[in-house]
Amino acid sequence: MENVIEAEDLTITYNGKVAVKNLTFKLKEGETLLLLGPNGAGKTTLLKVIAGIHSEYTGKITVLGKSPRESRGYVAYVPQTITLNSEIPLTVLEVVTMGGLYKEGIVHFNVPSxxxxxxxxxLGFLGIKNLANKPFRELSGGQKQRVIIARALMSDPKILLLDEPISALDPKAKATVTSTLSKIKEELNLTMIITTHDVNPLIEIGDKVMLINKKLVAFGSPEEVLRDEVISTIYGPSSKTVKVGERVYCIIGDVHLGGGKI
Ligand SMILES: Nc1ncnc2c1ncn2[C@@H]1O[C@H](COP(=O)(O)OP(=O)(O)OP(=O)(O)O)[C@@H](O)[C@H]1O
Ligand SMILES: [Mg+2]
Known part of the structure; x- marks a missing residue:
């Protein structure tokens, strides 16, 4: 399997000020990385560099063997806060077709059939074709997130970056979005990076876990990273991991309440 993302001693800055430093990691084709870290750790910043939309960094990063900017057309980025003007009553179908139009780089007055x-x-692949003609703004949070993921898939990406896709959702909606991501992983074999404050719902789809806090704290398999002594360095002494069957779950005191709303 080929490495689709390689970072070596990557340090990312904003106007010369370091946001996150010394990141070294590799991700193979088809792997899913769960990216964890407290508020301000640099998760969104790292996704923006991989997506080719923030380029102030030192060290090395390649995406599909090229610079992130050169690979932009193969990477879909679902931002943490989705800004769709809710004054404009777009239907779900219109929101999703927008993803296909960006790829072509031209403004269409008539959307090609x-x-x-x-x-x-x-939409059918994600099991939400029934929502096609509904107004986007009237959907639930979980439905909106799945529509936004559908829009991201329209450009046939090789890499899908999702910034806190389940943060603002209730447990049931978290489960539906997670099963959507699981289906994408199984059937499309995309390489995915998913940032989250709550690793537990996503643990089954994570091949690798990265913990950052303005620098790399740990990177490896879920078993390697999700250990009491690793997570307690960031989330405090009361954070713990528990093993249920083959899976490791985290009990982390730090609950993220802001952001992620769509
Ligand atoms: N546009 C920006 N200009 C200057 N500094 C920024 C900018 N965006 C982020 N930062 C800084 O970079 C650091 C990392 O922020 P980032 O948003 O990547 O963290 P995060 O891990 O995604 O946090 P959260 O969990 O709150 O989303 C923070 O110190 C933040 O203040
Ligand atoms: Mg963020």
Whole structure:
């Protein structure tokens, strides 16, 4: 398996001020990385560099063997806060077709029928074709997140970056979005990076876990990273891991309440 993302001693800055430093890691094709860290740790910053939208860094980062900017067309980025003007009553289908139009780089006044067809296929793949004609703004948080993921898939990405896709959701919606991500992993074999404050719902789809706090704290398999002595360095002495069957779960005191709303 080929490495699709390689970072070596990557230090990312904003106007010369270090946000996150000394990141070294590799991610192989088809792997899913769960990216953890407290508020301000640098999670969103790292995703923006991989997506090719923030380029102030030193060290090395390659995405599909090229600079992140050169690979932009193969990377879909679902931001932490999704800003869709709720004054404009877009339907779900319109929101998803927008993903196909960006790829073509031109403004269409009439959406080509093949893009509409593909949008319906992607919605069908994610099991939400029934929402196609509903106004986006009237959907639940979990439904909105799945529509936004559908929009991201319209550009046929090789890498999918999701910034806190389950943060603002209730447990039931977390489970539906997680099963959507699981289906994408199984059937599309995309390489994914998912940032989260709550690793537990996603643990089953994580091949690798990275813990950052303005620098790399730990990177490896879930078993290697999710250990009491590792997570307690960041989340405090009361944070613990528990093993249930083959899986490791975290009990972390730090609950993230802001952000992630769509
Ligand atoms: N546009 C920006 N300009 C200057 N500094 C920034 C900018 N965006 C982020 N930072 C700084 O970079 C650091 C990392 O922020 P980042 O948003 O990546 O953290 P995060 O791990 O995603 O946090 P959260 O869990 O709150 O989303 C913080 O110190 C933040 O203040
Ligand atoms: Mg963030």
């Amino acid at each position: 093949e893009i509409v067809k593909k949008s319906l296929e992607v």
